[in-house]
Amino acid sequence: MKYLLILYFLLGICNAVCGQIVIEGKVIDSLSKPIGFASVLLKSTEGGLLNFTRTNDKGEFKLISKTETPLYSIEVSSIGYQKKSVLIKSEIKSYIIILKGSTIDLPTVVVKNGPSLTTNGDTLNYKTSDFADKQDRSIGDVLKKMPGIEVADNGKVSYNGKGISNLYVDGDNILDDKYNIATKAIPHGAVDKVQVIEKDQPIKMLRKNNTSDDVALNLVTTDKAKLKLIGDAKVGGGMPENFDVGFTGMMFKRKVKFINSLKANNVGENLANDLISHNLTDYLKGVENNRPDNFLSAGLSSVPMLPQNRTLFNNVGVANFNNLYKFSDDLSVKANISYLNDSQTQFYQRSSETYLSQDTFKYSETQDNRFKPQKLRTQFNINWNEENNYLNNTLVLDYAPEKVYSNFIINNVAAIQNLSQKTLNFSNDLSWRKKFKSEQMINFYSYINSSNQPENLLVKPGLNQAFINNNQPYNGLFQNADLPTFFTNNYASFTLVKDKFIQTYKAGFNYQNQSLNTQLYQILGNDQPNSLGENYINQLNWNKTKLFLEPNYDYVSDKFKLSFAIPFSYNIIDYKDVSKGFENSLNRLFINPKFSAKIQSGIENYFLASYSFMNSLGGINDIYQGNILTNYRSLSSNNSPINESRTNSFSGVFNYRKAIEMVFLNASVNYSNSILNTISSYQITDNTQQRIQIPLENSIQSFDFKIGASKYLFPLKTTFNIGFKSSFSKFNQFQNNELLPFSNISNTYNLGFDTKISKKINVSYKANYNHNLSKTVSVKDIKNKVNQLNQKGTLSYNLLNNVYLNLSAEQIYTQQSSQKDLSYVFADVNLKYRWVKFKTDIELNANNLGNIKTFETVFVSSNSLSKGQYQILGRMVLIKAAFNF
Structure with a gap:
């Protein structure tokens, strides 16, 4: 009997064990990162709970199931992710469950003294209405008040010290980096929230193993703004003979988005800023299209450090059309077309001194200039962006003719100059990617560019006879230059992904062909051009080919990212x-390693360190031997081999934030050391400057440190910003056969705040103090020091219902050793009435109430000091009406 009981007990255990199966699995997010401590429930078909567990720190789980229930499901949930149910199949015992991210519904926290921010993964959300005031018009006005976001004078937007890579509207890139028109035109009331997207990756197939460090802004429009056409029309006029008119129409539907505008004014608003591409330099550097700028110029003085609406005498019109159509969520076409026509005038007097150890060279001049720039740009894009397929093609045509007419007096000699430049540029940028089930990817890229930039410069009468014509008088000089260029860059790459390791192997080539044709003519008494000889002629043909292989290795985890690349190039x-009878060639094999490491030291902060070594070669502008009259007082040529440089670069970044407390902090340090095999040698007189590139080893060192902080002070209802930047550089200049080692030191301090005193009063203040010191190491007497303070304050006051008053004052104070101090104060007033019934704002603007018409400033560069007196816009009164729809 005892043995029968034991046997029965063992059979029961066997039946219990044999009647169970083990269900295992792993819970991950959309980036294949494990989700720890997720709740895993085993449920019957009727919804009853059969068993439950939680995932471990690796996202793994194990459940015991009874076979009596033939159909049941697993339900997985975790804070910050969407709940997911998976039906159990008898033939499958192991499951990979992917959860999609979602907003976290936490108990509402009410902050009585200010706005709040929300975060969701790598996205930070600003509620627009929390930061906007009644006086604000566009979303750009509100961005300036958001802690952590900075808007520069040229419209460039930065987040916590880093410039944004893209500005999206409801996730779509309508403007392709020329986003100034959006920040100035989109009404803040049409934007529900502003999203900061860290680790921005617009290519869907790359998001799973995202290695991007880019930051983007996304404007999420309101439901009302998505339903209809919105925009404004404005018309304004005033004294003296001023006008400001414009029309902007916008639509932000799911399939159709556009921002189109027509504008014209002569009140100092530079509409060319609407066409600025803020990341163009980085883009051209990436495709390695390094064609030189124009060879000729009018030799004009630098623009004074004042807002353009105080200095710019203009008469400008611009048409700017940006249209996007989406066939589906993955396929879109886009057209960006703009045309600008401007006419500007400038009048100034300038004196300049260049200090050498044995002598000081001086010149003074007066210039009366007229500019007529035009810019036409057409850009067409098609984008197919799926999880496993990507195609992007951008076709661009640019045409930019410009004319400059100058009447000038240099060292008491009167002359004129006419400059004509016509830049024509065509490019096509194609990228195609394919992703396979094994997570492997291939990529093909092709960039083609063709450009031409013919230039002509006429100077009358003949200046510097001793310098140009052996002390014989002549009527003038005529310089022409032309540089047709063809460039193409092509490569293919293959990417292998295994767990946290990403390997990419890229191979390709680029090719550049250029033909530089220049000639300087002497104009004789009969106004006929006469060649000055082969020393003033260039007929130079240039071919450069680069073959490259670039292995890239990335390791990406939750808290650490390591990147290493070893580019090889031949x-x-x-x-x-043919005019000089010389022919040369050069072959170089370069290895340019680069390394970076990013450590996520906390949920909202990280460290980033990088190092790179770069060998680089110069271009056609280093080797032409015939003299070119680059402006009315400067000649340029070369007597050296191709410029070769070796650069070591180090950088470090610390980025910190506490979004809920609205604290943002960023710090960075950069150092570079370049060794070059050539240097520019200058021969300077009181009237002329001649540059010759010669073979002489030269070094350039630079170091800069920057720190910035932004905080919203809840008790004071104030956004507060503070920053400091220090930069140092060492370099050599070779002037009048004298080698001068220079060092430049610049320290800049920034302070600003925007505060709500009450519901009716808002105050903002911004100050910038800059200290510049330039000196030689070997010659103690050559030293230039300039201190400048620029501060501006604005008071906004809601006088009556729908009546708003803005008062602002700006001071520019300059102090320079051995010179008198300069101080200017500008005052402006704006009175606005909002006619709610007709959706119209009527404004009265009065700028420069003190009617200041001249402005003096000081420019410092190495051993050169220039003082200028500029004619600026005087008092201006303008009445304007803006209708919103």
Whole structure:
């Protein structure tokens, strides 16, 4: 009997064990990162709970199931992710469950003294209405008040010290980096929230193993703004003979989005700012299209450090059309077309001194200039962006003719100059990617560019006879230059992904062909041009080919990212000048390693360190031997090999934030050391400057440190910003056969705040103090020091219902050793009435109430000091009406 009981007990255990199965699995997010401590419930078909567990720190779980229930499901949930149910199949015992992120519904926290921010993963959300005031018009006005976000004078937007890579509207990139028109035109009331997207990756197939460090802004429009056409029309006029008119229409539907505008004014608003591409330099550097700028110029003085609406005498019109159509969520086409026509005038007097150890060279001049720039740009884009397929093609045509007419007096000699430049540029940028089930990817890229930039410069009468014509008088000089260029960059890459390791192997080539044709003519008594000879002629042909192989290795985890690349390149350069009878070639094999490491030291902060070593070669502008009259007083040529440089660069970044407390902090340090095989040698007189590139080893060192902080002070209802930047550089200049080692030191301090005193009063203040010191190491007497303070304050007051008053004052104070101090104070007033019934704002603007018409400033560069007196816009009164729809 005892044995029968034991046998029965064992059979029961066997039946219990044999009647169970083990269900295992792993819970991950959309980036394949494990989700720890997620709740895993085993449920019957009727919804009854059969068993439950939680995932471990690796996202793994294990459940015991009874076979009596043939159909049941697993339900997985975790804070910050969407709940998911998976039906159990008898033939599958192991499951990979992917949860999608979602907003976290936490108990509402009410902050009585100010706005709040929300975060969701790498996205930070600003509620627009929390930061906007009744006086604000556009979303750009509100962005300036958001802690952590900075808007520069040229419209460039930065987040916690880093410039944004893209500005999206409801997730779509309508403007392709020329986003100034959006920040100035979109009404803040049409934007529900502003999202800061860290680790921005617009290519869907790359988001799973995202290695991006880019930051983007996304404007989430209101439901009302998505339903209809919105915009404004404005018309304004005033004294003296001023006008300001414009029309902007916008639509932000799911399939159709556009921002189109027509504007014209002569009140100092530079509409060319609407067409600025803020990341163009980085883009051209990435495709390695390094064609030189124009060879000729009018030799004009630097613009004074004042807002353009105080200095710019203009008469400008611009048409700017940006249209996007989406066939589906993955396929879109886009057209960006703009045309600008401007006419500007400038009048100034300038004196300049260049200090050498044995002598000081001085010149003074007066210039009366007229500019007529035009810019036409057409850009067409098609984008197909799926999880496993990506195609992006951008076709661009640019045409930018410009004319400059100058009447000037240099060292008491009167003359005129006319400059004509016509830049024509065509490019096509194609990228295609394919992702396979194994997570492997291939990529093909092709960039083609063709450009031409013919230039002509006429100077009358003949200046510097001793310098140009052996002390013989002549009527003038005529310089022409032309540089047709063809460039293409092509490569293919293959990416392998295994767990946290990403390997990318890229191979390709680029090719550049250029032909520099220049000639300087002497204009004789019969106004006929006469060649000055082969020393003033260039007929230079240039070919450069680069073959490259670049292995890239990335390791990406939750708290650590490591990137390492070893680019190999073989460079072949051939060039010849038939007018000089020379022909040369150069072959170089370069290895340019680069390394970066990013440590996520906390949920909202990280450290980033990087190092790179770069070998680089110069271009056609380093080797032409015939003299070019670059402006009315400067000649340029070369007597050296191709410029070769070796650069070591180090950088470090610390980024910190506490979004809920609205605290943002960023710090960075950069150091670079470049060794070059050539240097520019200058021969300077009181009237002329001649530059010759010569072979002489030269070094350039630079170091800069920057720190910035932004905080919303809840008790004071104030956004507060503070920053400091220090930069140092060491370099050599070779002037009048004298080698001068220079060091430049610049320290800049920034302070600003925007505060709500009450519901009716708002005050803002911004100050910038800059200290510049330039000196030689070997010659103690050569030293230039300039201190400048620029501060501006604004008071906004709601006088009556729908009546708003803005008062602002700006001071520019300059102090320079051995010179008198300069101080200017500008005052402006704006009175606005909002006619709610007709959706119209009527404004009265009065700028520069003190009617200041001249402005003096000081420019410092190495051993050169320039003092200028500029004619600026005087008092201006303008009445304007803006209708919103």
